[in-house]
Amino acid sequence: MNTPTQKQTIQGIVNIFETGTVTGDYGSVVVIPGDTGHLTFGRSQTTLASGNLGKLLHQYCDNPGAKFASKLAPFLPRFDAIDLTLDNEQYLQNVLRATADDHIMRETQDAFFDAVYWAAATRSADAVGITTPLGVGVVYDSTIHGSWAKMRDTTTASAGAFATIGEQAWVTAYVATRRNWLATSSRKDLNATVYRMDAFSRLIELGEWGLELPLVVRGSEISLLTLNAMPKGCYDGPVPGSRNVSVQAPLLTGLDVRLLQLGLSASQPGIKADGVFGRGTATVLQAYQTAHGLPATGVADAATFAALAV
Incomplete structure (x- = not known):
């Protein structure tokens, strides 16, 4: 059985594959044209098409302390129906990004992905006989990325039974087999993920x-x-309205910027709630200020935050 640190390490490796960061990007929102998963979200990129994204959001919204539940609730029936037009809902995507600042969403994702992916991966590893942390990591990655069972059987057929050749030889063969499958797939999105197996090969x-x-x-x-x-x-401050927010060098970041962007995106298209106040945000802010009779300074002061009710 892996220790808590080994589990964290395994998940950290896959987080790097999925979102480029060790701790994972809890607010990652991705829509890739042609991707059968459609809208994907979170540390382990759960998808709209699978139904898992809707389940995750229900779990989050069911928590009485969820800060963004009221903003997500109107979209839940569409998630239940697997409405693929949600791919185009920019405001929804910004709400999802903002939920990363809520520790309840981060905890919900951790618990959800443990139940959906980690538990399944450890069962699969146990069934084969894999015990090393690196071996379990390979299984966990394939559980998230897909086609573990297919590649397991292909590896056994080509390289030999696990019990015959041993764990290290079998896992090494599995990584090579999976890399070849990814590289030769007719799907370009899979071709681009051979780096996952290259990273395991290096380890x-x-x-x-x-x-x-x-x-x-x-x-x-x-x-x-x-x-x-x-x-x-992820941001835990500053509180909105506690400072004036404007374009500066270095660019201002924080919870107040994220919530400002989220408030603007409810009525102003073309803004991404990434928590970074750049010229694009300032331009959208000026348009909002003009439309609402506020001085069009492009600076978010207390009056602007109050008008946006954030």
Whole structure:
């Protein structure tokens, strides 16, 4: 059985694959044209088409302390119906981004992905006999990315039974088999993900079967420090209205900026609630100020925050 730190490390590796950060991007929103999953969200990129995104949002909204439940609630019936036009709802996407600042959403995602992916991966690893942290990590990645069972059977058919060749040889063969499958798929989106197997191959070459820290995966450090850091792009302050927000160098970031952008996006198209106040946000803000009889300064002061009710 993996220790809590080994579990964190495994999930950190897959977080790097999924969103480029060790702790994961809890507010990641992606819509890739042609992707059968359609709108995807969160640390482990759960999808609209699978129905899992709707389930995740229901779990979040069912929590009495969920800060953004009232903003998400009108969309829930459409998630239940797997309404693929949700791909085009920019305001919804900004609400999803903003939920990353709510610790309840982060905790909900952790619990949800553990139940949907981690538990399934550990059962699959146990069924084969895989015990090393690196081996479990390979199974966990395939559980999230898809086609674990197909690649498991293909590997056994081509390389031999797990019990015959042993864990390290079998996992090494599995990684090679899966890489070839990804590289030769007719789907370009899968072709582009061979880096996942390349990263595991590198760990195998280094003999990192125990995933002892620190590690470097795809240029990202995995250590106790990075595993327990505040997730990238999540903000717990400043409080809206506690400062004037304007274009500065370096650009201002924070909870107040995110909520400002979210408020603007309810009526002003073309703004992304990323928590970074740049010239694009200032331009949209000026348009809002003009439309609402406020001085069109492009500066968010207390009066602007009050008008937006954020």
